Amino acid sequence: MQLSRAARIILVGAPGVGKGTQTERMLKRFPQLSSISSGDLLRENVRKRTPLGIQAESTMKRGDLIPDSTILRLILSELISHGWLTTDAPRTMTLNSASAAGATAESGDDDDAFITSSPLTSQKYNFSEDPNASFILDGFPRTAAQALQLDDLIPINLVVNITTPTAIILDRICNRWVHAPSGRVYNTTFNAPKEEGKDDITGEPLTRRADDDPDTWKNRLQKFEETSMPLLEHYDRKGVLWTVQGNSSDEISPKLFAEFGKTFGRNQT
Incomplete structure (x- = not known):
């Protein structure tokens, strides 16, 4: 299905609810959609x-958490690189920003240096409504x-709250087995390996993840509830x-x- 306007989406859901699966299926179903992962952006920039x-690397080496402002700048840089976000502000650089970029930035890296040094909230950003600017x-x-x-920076226009009963999530986790070298995941309830305890492709033994423990997951689910409600x-207010x-x-x-197509599809009423 072709989109009629840009879709800017966030999937919210408890650990184990299947956000990754839904993202993969959405990308296949709607080719104009892209995925922007803050974790992937961080690793790529490092x-x-x-x-x-x-x-970011300097912050991590000190053992500190990556600040929200850095993650926002990574997202901002990605959106600008695609042309999905623009600003009318003049691209002036301070001596500090130039020296921070000097050791590694080449002549084509002015955008990155500008984004690194410029205040985020003091500028007005223009966002594209082109369907190909969907993510x-x-x-x-x-x-x-x-x-x-x-x-x-940019208004999100659809937030999908995915909910699955806690008992079902815990059942998935307790029955999950992985092939560590490849990352292939099996579940003895609905996606069992062809041969018990062995990977379908290599025949190598499957293992349990260290944190696939019911008590660990109950704590993770409780923390998610506390942070996700606000x-x-x-x-919801938006x-x-x-x-x-x-x-x-x-x-x-x-x-x-169906909901996505109704909201963003070209043949919406």
């Missing part, structure tokens, strides 16, 4: 030694405070929150496809 990556934002925001900061309330419930990804996907 690997490429960009000014933003150098700042699912993964990993950010996770809190209402982060959502407020993101609002200053986040969902924030987007009128962009939609909740879908199901016991499995196969049950949720058709509902998600």
Whole structure:
């Protein structure tokens, strides 16, 4: 299905609810959608030694958490690089910003240096409504405070709250086995390996993840509930929150496809 306008989406859901699965299916179903993962952006910038990556790597080496402002700058840089976000502000650089970028930035890196040094909230950004400027934002925001900061950059126009009963999530986790070298995941309930305890492709033994423990997951789910409620309330007030419930990804996907198509599809009424 072709989109009629830009879709800027966040999927919210408890650990183990299947956000990754839904993202993969959405990208296949709607080719104009892209995925923007804050974690992938961070790793890529560190690997490429960009000014933003150098700042983030220095923070991590000190054992500190990456600040929200850095993640926002990574997202901002990605959106600008695609042409989905623009600003009319003059691109002036301070001596400090130039020296921070000097060791690694080449002549084509002015945008990155500008983004690194410029205040985020003091500028007005123009966002594209072209259908090809559609994306699912993964990993950010996770809190209402982060959502407020993101609002200053670009408005999210659909937040999908995916809900699955806790008992079902815990059952998935307790029956999950992985092939560590490849990352292939099996579940003895609905996606069992052909031969018990062995990977379908290599025949190598499957293992359990260290944190696939019911008590560990109960704590993770409780923490998610505490932080997600203010986040969902924030987007509900903005009128962009939609909740879908199901016991499995196969049950949720058709509902998600239908809502997304109704909201952004070219043949919407």
